[in-house]
Amino acid sequence: xxxxxxxxxxYVSPRVDCTRTFTVLDISDGEDVxxxxxxxxxxxxxxxxxxxKSRDVHTVICGGIPFPLLQVMQQHGIKVIYGIxxxxxxxxDAFIEGKLRVNSNFCFERRxxxxxxxxxxxxxxxxxxxx
Amino acid sequence: xxxxEKDKQSQEERIPIETICDCIADGVFTVDREWRIxxxxxxxxxxxxxxxxxxxxxxCYNIFRSNICQxxxxxxxxxxxxxxxxxxxxxxxxxxxxxxxxxISAAMLTDxxxxxxxxxxxxxxxxxxxxxxxxxxxxxxLGDIVSKNKRMQEIFAIxxxxxxxxxxxxxxxxxxxxxxxxxxxxxxxxxxxxxxLVKVNCSALPDTLLESELxxxxxxxxxxxxxxxxxxxxxxxxxxxxxxxxxxxxxxVQVKLLRVLxxxxxxxxxxxxxxxxxIRIIAATNRDxxxxxxxxxxxxxxxxxxxxxxxxxxxxxERYEDIPLLIEHFIDxxxxxxxxxVQRVSPVTLDLLMRYxxxxxxxxxxxxxxHAFILCRNDTILPDHLPGQVVDYSAEERQSALSxxxxxxxxxxxxxxxxxxxxxxxxxRQAASKELGISRATLWRKMKKHGITGL
Numbered sequence: 316x317x318x319x320x321x322x323x324x325x326y327v328s329p330r331v332d333c334t335r336t337f338t339v340l341d342i343s344d345g346e347d348v349x350x351x352x353x354x355x356x357x358x359x360x361x362x363x364x365x366x367x368k369s370r371d372v373h374t375v376i377c378g379g380i381p382f383p384l385l386q387v388m389q390q391h392g393i394k395v396i397y398g399i400x401x402x403x404x405x406x407x408d409a410f411i412e413g414k415l416r417v418n419s420n421f422c423f424e425r426r427x428x429x430x431x432x433x434x435x436x437x438x439x440x441x442x443x444x445x446x
Numbered sequence: 447x448x449x450x451e452k453d454k455q456s457q458e459e460r461i462p463i464e465t466i467c468d469c470i471a472d473g474v475f476t477v478d479r480e481w482r483i484x485x486x487x488x489x490x491x492x493x494x495x496x497x498x499x500x501x502x503x504x505x506c507y508n509i510f511r512s513n514i515c516q517x518x519x520x521x522x523x524x525x526x527x528x529x530x531x532x533x534x535x536x537x538x539x540x541x542x543x544x545x546x547x548x549x550i551s552a553a554m555l556t557d558x559x560x561x562x563x564x565x566x567x568x569x570x571x572x573x574x575x576x577x578x579x580x581x582x583x584x585x586x587x588l589g590d591i592v593s594k595n596k597r598m599q600e601i602f603a604i605x606x607x608x609x610x611x612x613x614x615x616x617x618x619x620x621x622x623x624x625x626x627x628x629x630x631x632x633x634x635x636x637x638x639x640x641x642x643l644v645k646v647n648c649s650a651l652p653d654t655l656l657e658s659e660l661x662x663x664x665x666x667x668x669x670x671x672x673x674x675x676x677x678x679x680x681x682x683x684x685x686x687x688x689x690x691x692x693x694x695x696x697x698x699v700q701v702k703l704l705r706v707l708x709x710x711x712x713x714x715x716x717x718x719x720x721x722x723x724x725i726r727i728i729a730a731t732n733r734d735x736x737x738x739x740x741x742x743x744x745x746x747x748x749x750x751x752x753x754x755x756x757x758x759x760x761x762x763x764e765r766y767e768d769i770p771l772l773i774e775h776f777i778d779x780x781x782x783x784x785x786x787x788v789q790r791v792s793p794v795t796l797d798l799l800m801r802y803x804x805x806x807x808x809x810x811x812x813x814x815x816x817h818a819f820i821l822c823r824n825d826t827i828l829p830d831h832l833p834g835q836v837v838d839y840s841a842e843e844r845q846s847a848l849s850x851x852x853x854x855x856x857x858x859x860x861x862x863x864x865x866x867x868x869x870x871x872x873x874x875r876q877a878a879s880k881e882l883g884i885s886r887a888t889l890w891r892k893m894k895k896h897g898i899t900g901l
Contacts, residue, residue: 323516330511330539379511379539397543400508421541423500423508 316342318410319353319372320403327399327406331377332360332384338403339372345411364388376406376415401427473548473571476555477506477521478564493548493571495541506567511539520552521565528554535572535787547572589631591624592775595765601628601757608755609635614707616692616752617730619759622809625730628759629688638726641685644678649694657699658715667716677714679706679723686726692752693733693744700745707751727752762807769800772808776815777827789825791818793899794869798829802836861896864889868898 320327321334328334334355341349358366364387367375374394388395398418399406405427409415418425464485467474473490477483486501494501496509507515513536514520520531530553537545550569557563586594588602608615609632617625626645633643651659658667662677679687689695695703706712707727711720729752738744762768773796777788791799804810818831829837864882871877879889893899 329507329515330513333513333516378508380543381539381545382543385543421496421543423504 316374317370317372318342318374318376318407319367319370320376320406321378322403326402327376327378330379331375331397332363332381337367339370340407342411347407347411360384361387364391364393367391368393376410379421398422399427400425470568471570473569474566475501475506476564476566479562481505481507481521483509484564489571490569493540493546493569494538512536513538520550521554521567524552525554525562525565547576586771589627589634591627591631592771593765593768594771595760595768597758597760598765598768601759605632606635608632608757610637612636612638612726614726614752614754615728615757616735616755617728617757617759618732618735619730620732620761620807622807623759623761624808625732625759626688626690628757629686629728629730632728633686633688633726636686636726638685642682643686643688644682645688645690646678647690648699649691653696653699656695657702660699661702661712661714663715664717664719667714671716674714677712679712679725680721682725683723684725686728689727689729691731691733692729693731693735693738697743697745700748704745704748704751707748762804762811766800769811770796772811773799773815776812780816780819784819786819786822787825788819788822788827791827792829792869793873794865795827795829795832797865798832798836798839802839860892861898864892864896864898 318340319337320340321331321337322328323334337353337355339351339353340347341351353370355363355366360381361384363384367388368391372393374396375388376396376399378397378399380388380395380397385395385397396410396415396417398421399415400418400423406415409427464487467485467487468489470487471489473493474485474487475483475490476485482503483501483506486496486498490501491497494509501509506521507519514534520534520536524531530551532551534550534552535547536550537547540546548569549572550567552565552567554562555564555566586592588605591598591602593599593602605628615629615632617628619625629645630643633639646656646660648656658675658677660678662675662680663671665671665673689703702712706723706725710724711722713720735744735749735753739746739749773791777790780786781788799811799814806813814833814836815827817833818827821831822828864878867881868875868878871881875886875889879886882889884892
């Protein structure tokens with residue numbers, strides 16, 4: 316069963332249709348067996364669903380997703396767990412443990428991994444990380 | 447009052463920045479050096495759907511989810527380049543994951559010593575503007591064809607029924623007026639849209655080749671015929687055939703075409719076997735078929751079979767009001783193709799484009815915009831970016847054309863001079879009136895007289 320997560324600097328990316336790099340995980344027997352990087356070519360956003368489906372992706376975990384794309388993904392039979400904020404590894408663990416739920420309200424309290432509000436977190440974004 | 451006392455008083459009276467920002471119609475927010483939001487005004491709350499409490503402390507990209515966040519953040523660019531970004535059109539996702547188009551401006555925030563402490567971004571919700579534009583363009587658009595011209599609107603109105611009925615259509619129009627586009631639009635609206643649309647240009651091939659191209663041939667039909675080749679009519683079976691420049695068809699091929707129209711049958715070259723086809727035919731010509739008929743070059747019976755529905759496409763000079771609409775359409779098209787962000791043509795450029803005669807019609811206008819895109823480096827197309835033939839359209843020709851229309855050459859010269867001076871002074875009326883040695887009021891009157899809006 317393949318799971319695709321759009322990533323941005325090690326975190327679930329804020330918007331799936333604007334992300335080029337996905338991590339695709341092979342989950343079997345509750346284990347994260349294999350990981351691959353998938354580089355998505357420039358596509359019309361709505362074509363992303365078909366593209367992922369053609370690569371046997373059954374579930375997508377993401378942050379923001381435009382409503383039409385969400386519908387198209389669901390029509391293609393892809394399960395979408397959206398509104399997820401957090402570090403990739405923590406999110407995948409939560410998924411394997413069955414704890415990951417759709418965060419349709421985009422509530423920031425539900426966060427996986429080190430929260431950015433924690434003091435001392437110097438991680439910024441962009442090439443140099445922070446300004 | 448002493449200076450100290452004044453300071454104290456103004457500090458107490460000074461309205462807090464937050465209150466000011468909450469009264470602004472645009473969204474305003476600031477971020478610190480780790481891209482965490484440090485302020486978030488009321489409009490930002492309304493547009494994004496996130497409350498101030500939710501937003502403050504969060505990374506800006508998790509609140510906005512814009513299409514440029516990950517690759518080309520505007521704030522990041524303005525900090526790296528040291529330049530403010532203004533009026534950049536992007537889309538964001540609101541809290542409900544709905545896409546909202548906005549126009550943003552970004553600048554860096556520095557402290558007294560010039561150190562970067564963060565960034566500030568303002569944005570305007572373009573939803574209403576964008577949907578109005580879509581509504582307007584819906585009325586003025588049929589497929590890829592764009593027009594507000596009365597005659598074109600009449601054509602738009604009948605096309606759905608024409609398409610549905612599968613009747614044969616004859617499109618008349620000079621080169622570059624959109625005959626092929628119209629044929630495409632008809633096919634797409636017809637019940638045959640899932641079947642092929644096959645196009646053949648009858649003037650592009652010599653007669654003998656045209657016949658074998660249209661009807662195909664069997665092995666041995668002629669020296670080079672080593673195997674069977676299906677004709678375009680076979681390939682179009684069930685679908686639509688677009689015959690461009692049908693007036694250039696030889697009499698022999700005209701006979702065979704007539705048979706297809708009458709009996710839906712034909713024989714490939716070198717074969718006795720009759721093939722049946724179900725095809726909808728759309729023909730086009732820029733020639734006067736009646737004249738060709740009089741000269742015996744075009745068959746009358748074929749003409750009446752083709753001319754079931756007759757559509758005449760106006761030349762671009764008959765639809766001048768469409769030029770601004772078409773320019774915008776081509777700018778959008780080439781922005782998408784080249785990845786540039788050209789926003790407009792300057793008033794003088796538009797003036798030149800409205801005066802030009804366009805022997806090549808819309809196709810020529812498209813090439814002109816394509817040419818301008820190569821030379822244009824920022825967001826406005828200027829006269830310098832236009833190809834020679836548009837700019838060289840001489841003052842004499844212009845004046846004589848206009849004086850035929852009733853405007854005196856002297857009046858035209860004054861208008862040209864005014865525009866030139868205004869352009870030279872970046873449309874600053876104060877500076878232009880100074881250069882001309884007239885008062886601002888006089889300049890304004892003259893501008894009104896000539897219909898110069900200076901937008």
